[in-house]
Amino acid sequence: MESPARVPIRSDADVVLARAQGRLLAAELGFSSTDATVIATAVSEVARNIVQHAGRGELQFDTVRDRDRVGIRITARDNGPGISDIDEALRPGYSTASSLGLGLPGAKRLMDEFEIHSELGQGTQVTMTKWGS
């Protein structure tokens, strides 16, 4: 595993930087232009989720390998209020901070693997992976 890239998330400008980082890494790993766009879009959703619900956090980008496959894994961490009902948060249309409620469920649909760990008062960690062919 190569050394990870990290992008601190504190504002909506950082959401744009995180998108660009996701696209850059995806291109370096040989993902198609369409997959790079899909990854950048999922990154945008989880990064905005941090800004809206926790105020600040970080995204980590890792290259992962499994036999002859290469993938990109994005871990989004914050120390925000946490999510009380994860199943509910992943249902399209669920919304708190006046978002459309498509953020997390949207990112889940775009990626191959998607996991959320959250503890109330402790924070949230989203881990999502896209595999190349």
Add this chain to the structure above:
Amino acid sequence: MRVPILRQAKYLIASIQSALTDQELLQLRDDLLDQAGRYRARGVVVDVTVLDVIDSFAARTLRSIGHMLYLRGAETVIVGIQPEVAISMVQLGLDLEGIETALDLEEGLAWLDSRTG
């Protein structure tokens, strides 16, 4: 960076030049509403050709722009959504329901001409 808005006869053309933050998208919405009223625009083109990501916030804001301008008496057309962006939007479950789209600026202006006479 503020999105430049050009005036061409009875239309406004907002030509997005780079990736936009959420705040900049909201600024564009406010600027368009303000200028559409001031210049009595009948139609607005929002050119998103350079956007390499349209996520849920951007889609919602583009939709709001169209609906709000409609309430102010102007038609809106979104032009230049890239093929990769269209694929991602559909996979994410986003649409621009109720908003007109066109391939490029030329097609967008032709549509406005057909609507506003």
